Amino acid sequence: MQEELYEAYHFIFEQELLEEINKMGTPITISEGEHLINIGDYVKMMPLLLEGAIKILREDKNGGELLLYFLERGDTCAMTLSCCVGQTKSEIRAVAERDTRLIVIPIGKMEEWTARYKSWRNFVFESYHARLTEMLDTIDTIAFLNMDQRLMKYLQDKAKINQSEIVNNTHQQIAYDLHTSRVVISRLLKKLELDGQIKLQRNNIEILNL
Amino acid sequence: MQEELYEAYHFIFEQELLEEINKMGTPITISEGEHLINIGDYVKMMPLLLEGAIKILREDKNGGELLLYFLERGDTCAMTLSCCVGQTKSEIRAVAERDTRLIVIPIGKMEEWTARYKSWRNFVFESYHARLTEMLDTIDTIAFLNMDQRLMKYLQDKAKINQSEIVNNTHQQIAYDLHTSRVVISRLLKKLELDGQIKLQRNNIEILNL
DNA sequence: CTGCAACAGTAACAAGAGTTACACTAAAAC
DNA sequence: GTTTTAGTGTAACTCTTGTTACTGTTGCAG
Numbered sequence: 001m002q003e004e005l006y007e008a009y010h011f012i013f014e015q016e017l018l019e020e021i022n023k024m025g026t027p028i029t030i031s032e033g034e035h036l037i038n039i040g041d042y043v044k045m046m047p048l049l050l051e052g053a054i055k056i057l058r059e060d061k062n063g064g065e066l067l068l069y070f071l072e073r074g075d076t077c078a079m080t081l082s083c084c085v086g087q088t089k090s091e092i093r094a095v096a097e098r099d100t101r102l103i104v105i106p107i108g109k110m111e112e113w114t115a116r117y118k119s120w121r122n123f124v125f126e127s128y129h130a131r132l133t134e135m136l137d138t139i140d141t142i143a144f145l146n147m148d149q150r151l152m153k154y155l156q157d158k159a160k161i162n163q164s165e166i167v168n169n170t171h172q173q174i175a176y177d178l179h180t181s182r183v184v185i186s187r188l189l190k191k192l193e194l195d196g197q198i199k200l201q202r203n204n205i206e207i208l209n210l
Numbered sequence: 211m212q213e214e215l216y217e218a219y220h221f222i223f224e225q226e227l228l229e230e231i232n233k234m235g236t237p238i239t240i241s242e243g244e245h246l247i248n249i250g251d252y253v254k255m256m257p258l259l260l261e262g263a264i265k266i267l268r269e270d271k272n273g274g275e276l277l278l279y280f281l282e283r284g285d286t287c288a289m290t291l292s293c294c295v296g297q298t299k300s301e302i303r304a305v306a307e308r309d310t311r312l313i314v315i316p317i318g319k320m321e322e323w324t325a326r327y328k329s330w331r332n333f334v335f336e337s338y339h340a341r342l343t344e345m346l347d348t349i350d351t352i353a354f355l356n357m358d359q360r361l362m363k364y365l366q367d368k369a370k371i372n373q374s375e376i377v378n379n380t381h382q383q384i385a386y387d388l389h390t391s392r393v394v395i396s397r398l399l400k401k402l403e404l405d406g407q408i409k410l411q412r413n414n415i416e417i418l419n420l
Numbered sequence: 421c422t423g424c425a426a427c428a429g430t431a432a433c434a435a436g437a438g439t440t441a442c443a444c445t446a447a448a449a450c
Numbered sequence: 451g452t453t454t455t456a457g458t459g460t461a462a463c464t465c466t467t468g469t470t471a472c473t474g475t476t477g478c479a480g
Contacts, residue, residue: 058346060354068349082339091346114331121324128338129292135345136268136301139278143352143389144270147467170427179353181468186428202427202476357437380457391438396458412446412457 002027004050005103008073017117021048025103036094037080043090045104046080049073052100053161057093057177066142067154067177069134070097070161078131081110081124097161148188150178152197159207167205212237214260215313218283227327231258235313246304247290253300255314256290259283262310263371267303267387276352277364277387279344280307280371288341291320291334307371358398360388362407369417377415 005022013021025048030036037043039059047054054071056079071077071094079092113120141150154177158167171185178185189205192198199206215232223231235258240246247253249269257264264281266289281287281304289302323330351360364387368377381395388395399415402408409416 058349058353060350064354066349066353078338078342081335082342091343115325115328118325125291128288128342132288132292132338132341132345133301135342135349139268139276139345139349139352140270142349143268143276144274172427182428183430183469184467187430187467190429200428382457392458393439393460394437397437397460400459410458 002103004101005048008050009048012074012123013119014117017113017120020109020113021103021105024109025105027101027103029099029101030096031100032096032098034096036096037090038093039090041090043080043088044107046107046110047077048103048105049075050101050103052102053097054094054100055097055177057095058091059093064179065093065176066179068092068138069131070157072161075130076123076127078127081127147178147180147184148191151185151188152192154178155198155205155207156210159210165207165210167207168203169205170203212313214311215258218260219258222284222333223329224327227323227330230319230323231313231315234319235315237311237313239309239311240306241310242306242308244306246306247300248303249300251300253290253298254317256317256320257287258313258315259285260311260313262312263307264304264310265307265387267305268301269303274389275303275386276389278302278348279341280367282371285340286333286337288337290317291337357388357390357394358401361395361398362402364388365408365415365417366420369420375417375420377417378413379415380413 002022005025006018009021010018027050028047030052036047036054049071051073054077056068056071056077058066058068060066077094079090114124141153145153151174154174155167158169159165171189172182175182175185189198189200193200197207197209199208212232215235216228219231220228237260238257246257246264259281261283264287266278266281266287268276268278270276287304289300324334351363355363361384364384365377368379369375381399382392385392385395399408399410403410407417407419409418
């Protein structure tokens with residue numbers, strides 16, 4: 001039994017299921033920036049995160065992007081669950097936020113485990129619940145907040161996910177995630193710095209009010 | 211066995227489950243504009259729509275609203291499913307878009323049926339899938355479209371849901387659903403009329419390009 | 421050391437959306 | 451019929467965000 005698997009999931013799954021996951025699953029490592037899945041890809045595997053973080057993005061027709069949310073240890077991708085049922089293509093893009101280890105499970109196991117293990121059913125339902133909640137949060141953010149508030153929230157989320165008050169990002173990268181332009185981000189960051197909320201350096205933003 | 215239940219769900223559920231739904235469920239009628247559930251309410255029942263339409267709204271702290279999506283016959287509320295697991299409060303508001311008939315099921319049955327009926331599991335998963343997809347669509351709309359495009363899409367969706375090319379709404383009501391102001395809606399509607407996409411009358415918008 | 425490329429700062433302007441204010445009109449109430 | 455109210459049309463202005471263009475700065479490659 002992989003130690004990491006046990007550590008991250010033994011509160012969630014019963015022993016028997018843990019062992020089955022260990023047997024059927026394949027451990028994978030992806031490094032920062034690598035694409036785990038793209039829009040339009042067929043979903044053949046279901047991921048269980050052990051360590052690291054994944055960011056989930058939505059894309060429009062013109063190549064514009066929008067950050068939806070992050071996945072962390074103990075999370076899985078609800079869109080994947082969802083796609084397994086319908087055998088449909090992925091609606092989102094998943095990119096490693098930092099170096100990440102995960103276990104992938106062949107989707108054939110899903111239905112079997114759903115019928116057999118109560119802990120699995122609960123996990124799946126709770127994943128759906130968590131993802132729906134995060135989607136609602138995303139909608140709140142883009143519908144009800146101004147860009148400066150969205151930016152500050154983004155920086156705080158990012159700091160939390162990476163467990164560091166320093167965000168190593170160019171203004172352009174932030175602009176992509178928030179679906180706006182670099183100039184806008186530079187402008188607002190400067191304003192946040194004058195407000196004393198952050199400190200700016202090249203490739204490097206320090207968040208002061210975590 | 212209620213005829214409507216059979217009609218709407220016999221393709222989805224096996225006979226035995228249909229009979230159990232019929233036995234355990236309570237038929238309810240709500241009229242247009244009535245609130246089925248509000249934000250913060252505890253969710254004690256799960257709805258299965260038989261006829262009509264429900265609109266699902268999100269709210270911000272200042273009382274501002276935003277339309278998320280509509281539910282129709284054969285749909286259920288994924289937020290409800292979701293809440294049943296976590297025993298949490300509702301994150302959304304549900305309002306009857308027109309007179310609606312539905313069956314409510316005590317949430318205690320949910321877990322039992324999930325373990326027992328494959329068709330129920332599939333239904334629940336497909337509901338989650340459908341709702342996640344609609345949430346993505348909502349996000350696309352508010353993140354990637356301008357207000358005039360959102361407005362046109364809103365009118366088309368509304369026409370489709372109510373099976374009529376006439377939308378009976380005041381500009382103010384539309385403004386609430388799209389989380390903007392009446393003046394903005396009036397302005398854009400007038401523009402759409404000049405473009406030949408709609409025809410305006412009091413309390414009444416005819417959609418020309420369905 | 422030089423030159424290039426990526427990153428950041430900023431100004432000036434354009435476009436979209438929100439706000440305020442007021443006039444007009446149809447429908448409902450009296 | 452007259453009054454009242456809800457709904458609509460529009461102008462003028464502000465604020466936020468997006469766009470274009472140009473400057474300066476850092477760091478790396480040659």
